[in-house]
Amino acid sequence: MVILSANFKELIFLLQLENISLSFGDETLLDGISTIINPGERVGLVGPNGAGKSTLLKIIAGEVEPNGGNITMSKAATVGYLPQDGVDPDPDLTVYEEMESAFANIQELEAKVQKAREELATLDEGSQEYITAMEQVGKLQNRIEQSGAYALESNIEKVLMGLGFTPDDFERSTTEFSGGWLMRIALGKLLLQRPMYLLLDEPTNHLDIESLRWIEQFLNGYEGAVIIVSHDKAFLNKITTRTLALERGDLHDYAGNYDYYEEKHAERKEHLRKAYENQQQEIKEIQEFIDKFRYNASKAAQVQSRIKQLEKMDKIELDEREEEIFFEFPPPERSGAVVMKLKNIRKQYDNNIVFNDLSYSIDRGNKIAVVGPNGAGKSTMIRMLAGLEDFDAGEREPGHNVTTSYFAQHQADELDLDKTVFEIMREAAPKTDETRLRTILGCFLFQGDDVFKKVSVLSGGEKSRLALARMLVQPANFLIFDEPTNHLDMQSKEILQQALDQYEGTYMIVSHDRDFLDPIVDKVLEVRSNETNTFHGNVSYYLDKVEERENEEKDGQTNNKTDSSSDGLSRKEERRIAAQKRQKKYDKLKPLKKKIDPLEEQIEKLEERKDEIEDLMAQPDFYDDEEQVKEISMEYEKLKGKLVEVYSEWEELAMKMSEIEEEFSE
Numbered sequence: 244m245v246i247l248s249a250n251f252k253e254l255i256f257l258l259q260l261e262n263i264s265l266s267f268g269d270e271t272l273l274d275g276i277s278t279i280i281n282p283g284e285r286v287g288l289v290g291p292n293g294a295g296k297s298t299l300l301k302i303i304a305g306e307v308e309p310n311g312g313n314i315t316m317s318k319a320a321t322v323g324y325l326p327q328d329g330v331d332p333d334p335d336l337t338v339y340e341e342m343e344s345a346f347a348n349i350q351e352l353e354a355k356v357q358k359a360r361e362e363l364a365t366l367d368e369g370s371q372e373y374i375t376a377m378e379q380v381g382k383l384q385n386r387i388e389q390s391g392a393y394a395l396e397s398n399i400e401k402v403l404m405g406l407g408f409t410p411d412d413f414e415r416s417t418t419e420f421s422g423g424w425l426m427r428i429a430l431g432k433l434l435l436q437r438p439m440y441l442l443l444d445e446p447t448n449h450l451d452i453e454s455l456r457w458i459e460q461f462l463n464g465y466e467g468a469v470i471i472v473s474h475d476k477a478f479l480n481k482i483t484t485r486t487l488a489l490e491r492g493d494l495h496d497y498a499g500n501y502d503y504y505e506e507k508h509a510e511r512k513e514h515l516r517k518a519y520e521n522q523q524q525e526i527k528e529i530q531e532f533i534d535k536f537r538y539n540a541s542k543a544a545q546v547q548s549r550i551k552q553l554e555k556m557d558k559i560e561l562d563e564r565e566e567e568i569f570f571e572f573p574p575p576e577r578s579g580a581v582v583m584k585l586k587n588i589r590k591q592y593d594n595n596i597v598f599n600d601l602s603y604s605i606d607r608g609n610k611i612a613v614v615g616p617n618g619a620g621k622s623t624m625i626r627m628l629a630g631l632e633d634f635d636a637g638e639r640e641p642g643h644n645v646t647t648s649y650f651a652q653h654q655a656d657e658l659d660l661d662k663t664v665f666e667i668m669r670e671a672a673p674k675t676d677e678t679r680l681r682t683i684l685g686c687f688l689f690q691g692d693d694v695f696k697k698v699s700v701l702s703g704g705e706k707s708r709l710a711l712a713r714m715l716v717q718p719a720n721f722l723i724f725d726e727p728t729n730h731l732d733m734q735s736k737e738i739l740q741q742a743l744d745q746y747e748g749t750y751m752i753v754s755h756d757r758d759f760l761d762p763i764v765d766k767v768l769e770v771r772s773n774e775t776n777t778f779h780g781n782v783s784y785y786l787d788k789v790e791e792r793e794n795e796e797k798d799g800q801t802n803n804k805t806d807s808s809s810d811g812l813s814r815k816e817e818r819r820i821a822a823q824k825r826q827k828k829y830d831k832l833k834p835l836k837k838k839i840d841p842l843e844e845q846i847e848k849l850e851e852r853k854d855e856i857e858d859l860m861a862q863p864d865f866y867d868d869e870e871q872v873k874e875i876s877m878e879y880e881k882l883k884g885k886l887v888e889v890y891s892e893w894e895e896l897a898m899k900m901s902e903i904e905e906e907f908s909e
Contacts, residue, residue, distance in 0.1 A: 257282055257320050258440055258468070263302060263312035265295070272298060273309065274492030280440065285462070286470045287479040287501055290489035292688050292732040296472045299489065300324060300442045303470070316440075323438030327445045328703070330429040332417040338428060339413040342399045345432035356380060402431045405457035406450075407617050423449035423617070430458075439467045447475045448729045451617045452755050456786070474733055476501050476758035491560075519559045529553055570686045570738050575720035575748040578607050579643030582721050582749045583628055588637035590623060597623055599773055601637070605721075605749060612760045612782055613753040615770035621753050622651070622725055624770055628751065629723050648719035650727055655706035660699040664689050664709055667698065672716035680716070686738045687712045687731070704730035711739075720748035728756050757782045779830050828907040832900060839896045842889055849886050856882070 258280040265273040272295040288296050301307040304324035332341045359380045366373040406427045426449045459481050479501040486497040486504035497504040529549045536542035588601040597620040613621050626632035629649040668680045687708040707730045728736050743763045760782045767778040767785040778785045856879050
């Protein structure tokens, strides 16, 4: 973590990057990029893994020196930088003391005030020296007030609580916390310091759903500029209003959030593809002319002109990394109707009871997101389901023919360091052909000669991706993931998401990435201290319900009087019953809606084709071709029969849905 005070020439704009270049050997990472970041802007910095996003943040923070170019900002500007990892807090400090250390400058000011007051005591009140010293004390006290020092204690507590720490954690040594929690401490220190430019590199990797919601609110009210590198689309969409995209050494500027960037980037790619195709056709025609008249003396000047034209042509290149890659899970064997049951589980670590009398059942085809505060027991629960964690009492009952595959971040540490990337995959799937294995590795950013790297030279993120790829080539009908997307870029996440969407088995995923989870889960398991709650819907649905719950709790706190209805129920109880009623209605309608939606699509297509045929049959020359008349007429009759069949099925489902709507409207 770095905080820099800039000593650059005063400018109207506070942060300017001008012709920044950086190369490593023959590889150009940044090719003369320029941009201006204005005060208060919310900027997402995106691009494929290896494009240089983290490096660019380090250049702005002063941790990496570029080969060329200038960075200028105002004298008053401060820069705060949170790296992806490698944060080392003082082991002699408690969590609270580590947070306080972010304000060493305030402590220095307070020491100066104390010293100035001691000097005042030695001076005559009417002397010029006394008046000067009094003015100095006033200026120092004013600076302390402006820094927010007097609200320091409450601010530290608010930030720590927002990031998931409990009051009991405040006095614990920083050495008692894992790397993810240490990153939260570092993030908290930066947020308290409120630098003018806040640089965050993957800040959501170590957050849970609750702390993620808190930091979104914090950053949306933040007065300084924020530059974020993140692979969490939902987070970027909620925070950013501008997107800078690093691609092949260039920096492209988009005036909107990530969704806006995706739309405009797709348009730019399409224009580039068309320009590329036109240029390739032009090159082909020029080359054909050169080849045809190369030895024709009368055409020598024209041939030379075209050769020079080719040499001077600025060739358009397409980014091969953006080609479509598709991945499918091996077809799993069919499991029993019930995949796994936990019965009356008790789990305790020392004096900490994680679960007491926990029971939970998973059915075939369930797609479950597991959410909740860190430390509540999410990872413990899925490890028990995977058969990797013992418990103190209760039963774990796997269903018939269930095969389980489990992924967690720490599994990267279990890889054989002496093997290559490809050897790890070959060992996991000996019967899979080399092309498929390399395709899967490509999905997880191991391309070309990367597959021959030894595991020992891989970064932590690369090892994690390899461990995930290894898991996915092993057939299983119950998949369990613990934060699978932390080290994946956008494209890799989309590939995994598409594969899971088509997967026919059962899975559970611990993750805070809403954009990844929403399209592929139909149930949310909330794990809290010694309790679980199930929500039938995706993560966005769950968050809506959490917000309703929080609003109800606030209502209860602000209004202790109970407004009773005619049957003696409080307003809070009425809302709870109404929420239960809506949930039951949703549960009943969902399977019917799942059936009726594809029927409506089918009806639309059949009607369109029927209209096309009727238009065709209305043409005067239609009946001139007997074969065509016979073929089209047969298709027309089949279409009408199919429409009757599909409409009948649709009407039956629609009637059932109408009955459910009527039942719950009473």
